[in-house]
Amino acid sequence: MIQRALLDTRRAVRNALRHAALPGTAALSGTAALSGTADPSGTAEPPGGVRPGVAAPAPRPLVLVALSGGADSLALAAAVAHEAPRLGLSAGAVIVDHGLQRDAAAVAGTAADLARGLGLAPVRLVGVRVTDDGDGPEAAARAARYDALARTAEAERAAAILTAHTRDDQAEQVLLGLARGSGSRSLAGIPPARELAPGVAILRPFLAADPAITRAVTEAACAEQGLAFWRDPHNADPAYARARVRTRVLPVLERELGPGVAAALARSADLAREDAEAFDVMVEEQIEEIVEPAEAGIAVSAAALAANPAALRHRIIRRVAEAEFGIGLGREHTLAIAALVTAWRGQGPLHVPGILVTRDRGRIVFTGAPGARSGMEE
Structure with missing residues (x-):
């Protein structure tokens, strides 16, 4: 059998x-x-062990x-x-x-x-x-x-x-x-x-x-x-x-x-992983082009962020926070930072956990701010 x-x-x-x-x-x-x-x-190993000199x-x-x-x-x-x-x-x-x-x-x-x-x-x-x-x-x-x-x-x-x-x-x-x-x-x-x-x-x-x-x-x-x-x-x-x-x-x-739900969910994970991996490559390519050092932190071109679709823009923001400060941003914090790009009305500095984010001369500037908190805390 x-x-x-x-x-x-x-x-x-x-x-x-x-x-x-x-x-x-x-x-x-x-x-x-x-x-x-x-x-x-x-x-092939000869009888008795390794060949002499090998x-x-x-x-x-x-x-x-x-x-x-x-x-x-x-x-x-x-x-x-x-x-x-x-x-x-x-x-x-x-x-x-x-x-x-x-x-x-x-x-x-x-x-x-x-x-x-x-x-x-x-x-x-x-x-x-x-x-x-x-x-x-x-x-x-x-x-x-x-x-x-x-x-x-x-x-x-x-x-x-x-x-x-x-x-x-x-x-x-x-x-x-x-x-x-x-x-x-x-x-x-x-x-x-x-x-x-x-x-x-x-x-x-x-x-x-x-x-x-x-x-x-x-x-x-x-x-x-x-x-x-x-x-x-x-x-x-x-x-x-x-x-x-x-x-x-x-x-x-x-x-x-009906049967097959578990299999369908696993297939969905396969598809989502393919998409996520593709996005990761695109994000890394974008970051190399639009990110620059800033005093006590890092800056990203606001115009370049605005030119990207929301999915990429949000991923770039999260990636910068994670790579530079070790901070995993939640959805609300990511959207609040993105608003400095898409809904800029002169609003002041934004505090998210561990990071101070400002818009300055066409750049979104991230600087470390240990202990910083905002009303959006999850």
Whole structure:
């Protein structure tokens, strides 16, 4: 019987690793690639070791799977264990114990044993302390987890961390973004790849549109390999917004609008991401032309901003604030700054969090103003 889910998860991982352009991931060819016995140095090793006078091949680049023991991450771990050596990579795993459940340590230990059973090495189990700073327990756990992943990747000199977000996760993320009203960048959902730390990529193979990997696929892949996975009770806990979307909102949409809503939302994220990436390129090109240094800050040509459509104008404003001051502007603040361009009536300086914005001699001037606040505070 064809193990379709197993093959799809492997193909997703293979595509992601190849397209990531990590060292050592050049596509292999010939019988060596089929057998998985290729020497990443490109030469056959003689019996007994390396040829005299020939330098030993460099160590294989390492990728680490973020493993929880659930079906998604376990299917990913199994696929990476199979594919990584065929692409000249070493593969290990990192298990983050959040300590949020009574049996968390046992679950983490079981996940580590499963990783070793799949042949992954090294396997690192990292405990973290989750502290909610006011953004909610989900955000706090996520921040602690990614910090642990970044620290482990740097300690192990890993080239990438792979996480097991699926197309279902992407659909949930789009709905959460819609609820926040946070714009097309948020509607683009979870990025398939990004920088986790300097020199370390984070890859999400199961977010690709082809093959489309859902939770049903990862569970089937585990079943096809005889892998017993853990079901996280937090995934059904209504205290968490994502769990409510998963167990309540999406089922209602599927029931009332027909099947395929989750897949359509994930496709919408693909389209929004393409648009956002195109806008990013256009914004960077514009900024190079219209931005200039100013005393204690940076200035942008008001005429150049006015010549752009609103979508680009607002993105340029947000990009300047983020790049120069590390400030993420909300919609109201962005529109208020844009009004200095499109509705200029001689109004005075505008205070937004951390930035003072003025119009001066045809330029919009941004200067640092720690502690500055306005009546628009979100």
